[in-house]
Amino acid sequence: MTRDDVHREATTPPLEMMTRLVIGDIELFSFVENRTLSDGGAMYGVIPKSLWSKSSTADENNLVPMDTNLLLIKTRKLKILVDCGLGDALTDRQKKIYGCHSPSRLDECIARLALVPEDIDIVIASHLHLDHIGGAFAGHPDDIKPRFPRARHIIRDIEWNTAMNPDDRSMAAYPTEMLRRFEEFGLIEMIDSDIEAGPGVKLVLTGGHTRGHQVVEIESGEQKVIFCADMIPVAGNLKPTYIAATDLFPLETLEYKKKLIEDAVRYNWILALDHDTEYKFVTLKRENGKTVPVKQGEPFLVAMSSCSQNIRDSKKSTR
Numbered sequence: 001m002t003r004d005d006v007h008r009e010a011t012t013p014p015l016e017m018m019t020r021l022v023i024g025d026i027e028l029f030s031f032v033e034n035r036t037l038s039d040g041g042a043m044y045g046v047i048p049k050s051l052w053s054k055s056s057t058a059d060e061n062n063l064v065p066m067d068t069n070l071l072l073i074k075t076r077k078l079k080i081l082v083d084c085g086l087g088d089a090l091t092d093r094q095k096k097i098y099g100c101h102s103p104s105r106l107d108e109c110i111a112r113l114a115l116v117p118e119d120i121d122i123v124i125a126s127h128l129h130l131d132h133i134g135g136a137f138a139g140h141p142d143d144i145k146p147r148f149p150r151a152r153h154i155i156r157d158i159e160w161n162t163a164m165n166p167d168d169r170s171m172a173a174y175p176t177e178m179l180r181r182f183e184e185f186g187l188i189e190m191i192d193s194d195i196e197a198g199p200g201v202k203l204v205l206t207g208g209h210t211r212g213h214q215v216v217e218i219e220s221g222e223q224k225v226i227f228c229a230d231m232i233p234v235a236g237n238l239k240p241t242y243i244a245a246t247d248l249f250p251l252e253t254l255e256y257k258k259k260l261i262e263d264a265v266r267y268n269w270i271l272a273l274d275h276d277t278e279y280k281f282v283t284l285k286r287e288n289g290k291t292v293p294v295k296q297g298e299p300f301l302v303a304m305s306s307c308s309q310n311i312r313d314s315k316k317s318t319r
Contacts, residue, residue, distance in 0.1 A: 018112065018301055019031075019280040019281060019297040019299060020297055020298050020299075021281050021296060021297035023219075023225060024200070024222070024223065025076060026075050026201075026218060026220040026221075027073075027074040028071060028072070028074075028225060028272070029072040029074075029113060029300065030069050030071055030280040031105075031109040031112075032067045032068065032069060033069075033084070033085030033086065033105055033135060034067075034068050034085055034086050034102055034103075034104055034105060035065055035100075035277070036065070036066050036067075036068065036086070036098040036099050036100050036131065037059075037065060037098070037100075038063065038098075039062055039063060039064075040052060040053070040056060040064045042245045043056065043066075043236070043237070043245075044236070044237075044244070044245075045244055045245040045250065046243075046245075047241065047242050049062075052236060052242065055234075055235070055236030055242075063099060066233070066234065066275040066277065067276065067277045068083075068085040068086060068131055068132075069272070069273060069280055070135075071216070071227050072110075073198075073201060075198055075200065075201070077198075078121045078198045078199075078201075079120050080122040080123075080124060081120050081122070081124070081148070082124045083124070083133070083227075084123060084125075084132065084134060084135030086098060086100055086104060086131050086134040087104050087106060087134035087136065087137055087138070088104040088135075088138070089134065089138060089140060089141050089144050089178070090134065094130060094175075098130070098131060106135045106147070107147075112301070117147050117148050117149070118148075118149060118150050119150075120150065120151045121150065121151055122153075122197055122198065123148055123152070123153045123154070124154050124203060124214075124216055125154065125155050125159070126215065126216070126227070126229030127159050127209060127210045127212060127213045127230065128155065128159050128160065128162075128179065128210075128212075129173045129174065129210070129230075130175045132229070132230075132274075133175065135147060136153060136182065137175075141178065146185050146187055149185075149187070151187065152187065152189045153187050153189065154191060154195075154197060155188055155189070156192075156205065156212035156214055157190040157191065157192045157212070158211050158212040159214075160212070162210060163179055164180070170210070170248065191203070200220045201216065201217075202217045202218075202219070203215075203216055203217075204217055206231055208231055208248075208250070208252040208256055209230040209246070209248065209253060210248055213230065213231070215227055215228055215231060216229075223270065224267070224269045224270070225269070225270040225281070226260070226264075226269060226272065227272040228260070228271055228273060228274065230246075230275075231257060231260070232260070232273060233274055233276070234275050234276040235273060235278070235282070238293065239291070240254055240258045243257075265284045265285065265286060265291070268283055270282065270283055271283075271284070271293075280295075281295070281296040281297040282295060283296055
């Protein structure tokens with residue numbers, strides 16, 4: 001088996017990786033759009049490998065597997081997708097940067113939820129790095145079209161401005177030219193403040209990872225879920241000082257994480273992690289002075305052979 005074969009096997013997520021969670025009258029699904037390889041040092045910043053390797057296992061090249069965990073929110077009237085993953089409109093260079101060897105499973109996962117892309121009402125971008133917005137594009141990198149043609153794509157104006165004029169440090173992370181072409185479809189809704197995207201679904205600016213980074217807070221039935229995006233990408237980042245080297249404003253990340261973790265423990269909030277390969281939804285508890293994640297939700301998998309009937313049934317129920 002070649003090294004590429006090993007990496008391909010390591011970066012192919014199993015089909016079972018879909019988790020369902022219900023709070024009040026809102027249904028949430030976390031699913032894996034793809035799996036990538038990230039440098040361990042980039043994931044933990046100034047923390048030495050002798051410490052972070054207790055949380056994440058790296059290969060001989062110091063690469064750590066990471067999932068692109070997306071979140072589908074189903075309210076009574078809306079279907080909201082939070083982040084889009086890498087998608088399949090990638091150049092060879094982009095695939096190499098992200099260590100991405102498998103095709104995107106975005107359309108497949110949407111189908112497993114008895115939906116088609118046209119069913120999505122709103123797409124929320126936590127920020128505009130390629131591994132969070134790339135799935136919004138379909139087609140060839142030089143000839144993209146919207147994957148979700150009916151959806152409002154909600155984006156922070158300050159994040160858009162950064163993506164359009166990235167500095168030398170951020171340039172490789174933003175698909176600037178693809179975003180410019182995507183703008184022509186008229187599906188983008190710019191926001192300049194925190195808003196409620198739907199009943200019980202609030203967008204909150206955090207900064208930290210990028211200037212316009214935002215999280216999504218979902219609240220229903222006296223329970224709260226926070227999609228942390230890249231403020232806490234994996235469970236190993238639950239230690240406040242374990243901050244990714246890619247965060248442009250690490251002190252903002254530090255202050256946000258300290259408060260979020262304290263509140264999550266106190267109020268039993270559920271966190272949705274966007275890059276962890278094991279923990280998708282978690283509550284937090286204190287154990288011997290450490291913050292420990294506790295898995296929430298239940299496995300969810302629908303056989304592809306049932307998807308066509310599921311989609312037909314879904315269409316009938318909405319007529």
